[in-house]
Amino acid sequence: MVDINEAVRSIQATFGTKIRSADRVREIPVVTAAKQDIPAIASHIHRASDLRGTLSLQWAVDLRPRQAAYRLYYLFTLGRGTWLILMTELSGEDRLFPSITPRIHAAKWYEREIRDMFGLIAEGHPDLRRLVRHEHWPKGTHPLKKDFSWNHLMGRQDGEYHFRQIEGEGVFEVPVGPIHAGIIEPGHFRFSVAGEPIMQLEVRHFWKHRGVEKLFENLMWSEGVALAERVSGDTSFGHSLCYCQAVEALIGVEVPSRAEYLRTFFLELERLHNHIGDVGAICNDAAYALALAHCGRMKERIMQINDSLTGSRFLRGVNVVGGTSVDLSLDGVTMIEHTLKEIQEDFSDLARILFHNASLTDRLETTGVLKERTARDHGVMGVVGRASSIDRDVRRDHPFAAYGHLTFKVPIYRYGDVRARLRVRIDEVHETIGLILQALENLPAGPISTAMSSAPRPGDWALSAVEGWRGEILYFVMAGEEGKVHRCKVRDPSFVIWPAIQFAVLGNIIPDFPLINKSFNLSYAGTDL
Amino acid sequence: MFRIIRKSLKTGKVTGQYPAPTQPQPEVSDTVREKASVLGRSLTIREVDTGSCNGCEMEMNALMNPVYDAERFGIHIAASPRHADALVVTGPVTVNMERALKDVYAATPDPKLVIALGDCACDCGMFKGSYAVTGPVERHIPVDVKIAGCPPRPSEILGALRKVQGR
Numbered sequence: 124m125v126d127i128n129e130a131v132r133s134i135q136a137t138f139g140t141k142i143r144s145a146d147r148v149r150e151i152p153v154v155t156a157a158k159q160d161i162p163a164i165a166s167h168i169h170r171a172s173d174l175r176g177t178l179s180l181q182w183a184v185d186l187r188p189r190q191a192a193y194r195l196y197y198l199f200t201l202g203r204g205t206w207l208i209l210m211t212e213l214s215g216e217d218r219l220f221p222s223i224t225p226r227i228h229a230a231k232w233y234e235r236e237i238r239d240m241f242g243l244i245a246e247g248h249p250d251l252r253r254l255v256r257h258e259h260w261p262k263g264t265h266p267l268k269k270d271f272s273w274n275h276l277m278g279r280q281d282g283e284y285h286f287r288q289i290e291g292e293g294v295f296e297v298p299v300g301p302i303h304a305g306i307i308e309p310g311h312f313r314f315s316v317a318g319e320p321i322m323q324l325e326v327r328h329f330w331k332h333r334g335v336e337k338l339f340e341n342l343m344w345s346e347g348v349a350l351a352e353r354v355s356g357d358t359s360f361g362h363s364l365c366y367c368q369a370v371e372a373l374i375g376v377e378v379p380s381r382a383e384y385l386r387t388f389f390l391e392l393e394r395l396h397n398h399i400g401d402v403g404a405i406c407n408d409a410a411y412a413l414a415l416a417h418c419g420r421m422k423e424r425i426m427q428i429n430d431s432l433t434g435s436r437f438l439r440g441v442n443v444v445g446g447t448s449v450d451l452s453l454d455g456v457t458m459i460e461h462t463l464k465e466i467q468e469d470f471s472d473l474a475r476i477l478f479h480n481a482s483l484t485d486r487l488e489t490t491g492v493l494k495e496r497t498a499r500d501h502g503v504m505g506v507v508g509r510a511s512s513i514d515r516d517v518r519r520d521h522p523f524a525a526y527g528h529l530t531f532k533v534p535i536y537r538y539g540d541v542r543a544r545l546r547v548r549i550d551e552v553h554e555t556i557g558l559i560l561q562a563l564e565n566l567p568a569g570p571i572s573t574a575m576s577s578a579p580r581p582g583d584w585a586l587s588a589v590e591g592w593r594g595e596i597l598y599f600v601m602a603g604e605e606g607k608v609h610r611c612k613v614r615d616p617s618f619v620i621w622p623a624i625q626f627a628v629l630g631n632i633i634p635d636f637p638l639i640n641k642s643f644n645l646s647y648a649g650t651d652l
Numbered sequence: 653m654f655r656i657i658r659k660s661l662k663t664g665k666v667t668g669q670y671p672a673p674t675q676p677q678p679e680v681s682d683t684v685r686e687k688a689s690v691l692g693r694s695l696t697i698r699e700v701d702t703g704s705c706n707g708c709e710m711e712m713n714a715l716m717n718p719v720y721d722a723e724r725f726g727i728h729i730a731a732s733p734r735h736a737d738a739l740v741v742t743g744p745v746t747v748n749m750e751r752a753l754k755d756v757y758a759a760t761p762d763p764k765l766v767i768a769l770g771d772c773a774c775d776c777g778m779f780k781g782s783y784a785v786t787g788p789v790e791r792h793i794p795v796d797v798k799i800a801g802c803p804p805r806p807s808e809i810l811g812a813l814r815k816v817q818g819r
């Protein structure tokens with residue numbers, strides 16, 4: 124574990140008066156510096172052997188109307204789970220800030236996103252093409268600026284996105300999407316191939332951009348839960364939990380311990396049906412439809428349990444600020460314990476069949492390798508990270524809900540191929556069932572929610588993290604006037620992992636792309652927002 | 653091999669093991685049924701996501717699992733709009749997907765039925781009015797059937813599709 128006080132002292136010692144201040148906001152150290160010093164400090168946090176910070180999130184806030192300034196935040200995770208925030212301010216008419224991308228690769232998409240959403244330009248960024256705003260968005264459209272209205276009627280202009288190109292004899296491009304051949308979300312993939320192997324892949328996303336972050340600013344903080352549930356439907360519970368935790372930290376609500384256990388239970392239930400579904404879908408993309416049929420059936424069974432317990436197959440409406448709205452009855456608990464034991468046995472049978480299938484293993488092994496180094500450079504975590512030796516799991520490193528009281532293992536694999544990602548999921552299915560049984564066994568009695576009393580002070584903010592089934596979900600919520608949300612930064616793990624997939628496919632053949640893509644199974648909606 | 657057979661025998665038949673839909677079935681007009689009648693017993697669907705949260709997608713996918721097994725009613729998923737009888741559209745139409753939706757519609761052969769799936773596709777749901785959303789599906793292409801719900805349960809989707817098929 125990195126000692127955070129030690130870390131802050133070492134940064135202050137290295138940079139002296141360049142560090143303008145070092146405060147604490149809800150335990151998280153916030154180091155402030157002038158914008159021109161940010162690249163050096165960020166790079167130090169990233170590289171220094173005693174810090175080794177991973178850039179986990181970078182975002183901007185428009186402080187108007189209170190203050191004519193923009194604030195830029197850089198969240199670093201030191202070691203496994205210690206947070207440190209670096210902050211700078213751009214005041215007045217200043218629209219430029221120095222890019223850290225040349226030194227920290229993980230900043231690449233964040234800085235492009237900030238430019239699109241706020242019109243703030245990262246000077247020295249190697250790639251300043253548009254990211255969220257497709258070319259037909261008129262010039263000067265920056266939705267998260269406070270003077271841009273949420274229901275602005277967008278015009279249209281002409282423009283073309285320039286894909287990176289490889290030229291040479293026998294090299295040709297294969298465009299795929301945005302609409303794909305299955306029931307999947309839209310996204311565009313541009314492959315450059317020479318013969319069979321992929322030489323380059325460029326992912327072009329944000330087709331589904333719905334303006335989620337702007338819509339949050341329209342809501343009272345208690346209303347944001349329903350929107351958070353719709354950021355990425357398959358992670359409804361993970362997102363709403365993360366949002367609730369941030370708001371609860373803001374208003375200082377203590378969540379009753381029964382609710383903490385229930386949240387753990389539901390979050391694991393969400394992980395369970397998604398992981399089981401993924402195991403089937405990955406095998407299906409290697410033409411092993413039997414697994415899909417069995418997993419589809421098990422997944423359906425769990426979703427029906429969700430429905431019978433909460434009235435929603437996606438566990439929507441369960442989280443509320445201050446706790447949960449749904450309780451479990453004693454009968455419910457017995458039914459779940461019984462069913463889960465059956466599912467565990469059912470799933471183990473299937474796993475044995477899968478591992479005995481040599482031709483399946485042959486398709487999965489050495490396919491789509493994400494190297495540990497690449498994963499680190501991109502800040503990859505979650506299931507994909509754990510299959511590439513990245514030993515991070517918010518449940519263990521930053522315990523939330525009831526995880527601090529429960530025991531579980533975090534499976535880590537080294538090879539980073541499709542099979543490793545499949546194995547992480549299979550192992551996690553068992554861990555998850557174990558966690559659910561523990562949570563139910565220790566379920567404390569008592570109320571399931573606390574009433575909200577105070578309102579947050581405008582300008583106050585909180586950050587929260589949840590290990591969703593894909594990986595680390597982050598929410599930054601800043602309170603606005605009259606109980607509204609001033610800014611809500613949403614980060615689904617998919618946003619971080621998408622750029623990494625471009626490296627995992629290199630040297631593989633296009634027919635293996637669906638398989639690789641499925642083994643990552645990232646959310647398009649959660650990325651595009 | 654034995655393992656696989658044993659597993660199948662142990663599992664038995666799961667098709668149809670789901671609770672009956674509780675929501676009222678969507679309206680399917682006679683004109684729509686008439687339009688669908690040339691398709692006989694089969695209905696081939698192209699699913700188009702124009703900005704959903706992927707909840708509706710997940711339920712469409714669930715339709716194909718052994719429990720709902722929509723294929724038993726002749727409902728297939730096509731890989732291209734050129735092979736489709738019907739488009740199932742999910743999500744509010746985002747500014748970035750508007751063109752793609754119109755292209756897909758143009759590429760679908762007659763009698764193209766359009767089914768708007770989920771509250772978002774029917775009236776933009778929570779995303780109504782956003783700068784990045786250009787309106788519900790029917791603002792861009794004619795919609796024949798609307799299935800409400802956020803997301804509608806697979807049993808409800810299946811019921812609606814069966815109604816389109818005239819059963």
Ligand code: SF4
Pocket residue numbers: 353356703704705706707708742743744769770771772773777801802803
């Ligand atoms: S209707 Fe609901 S589930 Fe369907 S896309 Fe919209 S928000 Fe998601």
